[in-house]
Amino acid sequence: MSNLRIKVEGLDKTLSHFDLVARNVSEAIEQTAKEGAVEAQARARELAPQKTGRLRKSIKMKRGRYGLTYLVRPRSPVAHLQEYGTKRGVKPKWYMRRTRDKIVPGVQRKILSKVERAVRS
Numbered sequence: 390m391s392n393l394r395i396k397v398e399g400l401d402k403t404l405s406h407f408d409l410v411a412r413n414v415s416e417a418i419e420q421t422a423k424e425g426a427v428e429a430q431a432r433a434r435e436l437a438p439q440k441t442g443r444l445r446k447s448i449k450m451k452r453g454r455y456g457l458t459y460l461v462r463p464r465s466p467v468a469h470l471q472e473y474g475t476k477r478g479v480k481p482k483w484y485m486r487r488t489r490d491k492i493v494p495g496v497q498r499k500i501l502s503k504v505e506r507a508v509r510s
Contacts, residue, residue: 410508417503419457425496426450426459429488433461436484438471461488 427450434445447465452458462468463485474481 413507413510414504415457417507418500421496421500421503422457422459425492425499426461428496429461429492432492433463433485433488436482436487437463438482438484444468444471 430448430450433448437445437448439445444463444465444467447468448461448463451460451462453460463472468485470479471482472485
């Protein structure tokens, strides 16, 4: 029976490089998500109906529980009525849906490209 020995050199350096890459990737995702949330908030405020301006002012951005996510949503009690409409004559405005459809694909592309750059560097 023979004894097989394997010597690995530079393992600490390799593992620290992977930690650095993981940190860079998470920072890139968080930064891009925040930029996208700011952009979505501005777009939603543009598209929201403006009678008194309260609905537009109520659209806020909030950091998600786990740090990599951001929420953009209206806090007004009439927001859902304006978004979806009512049976009694308020037509749906779909301002949040249109915002999501316009902003999210671009943010996803930006996240992918920044993650790719972070992994390659």
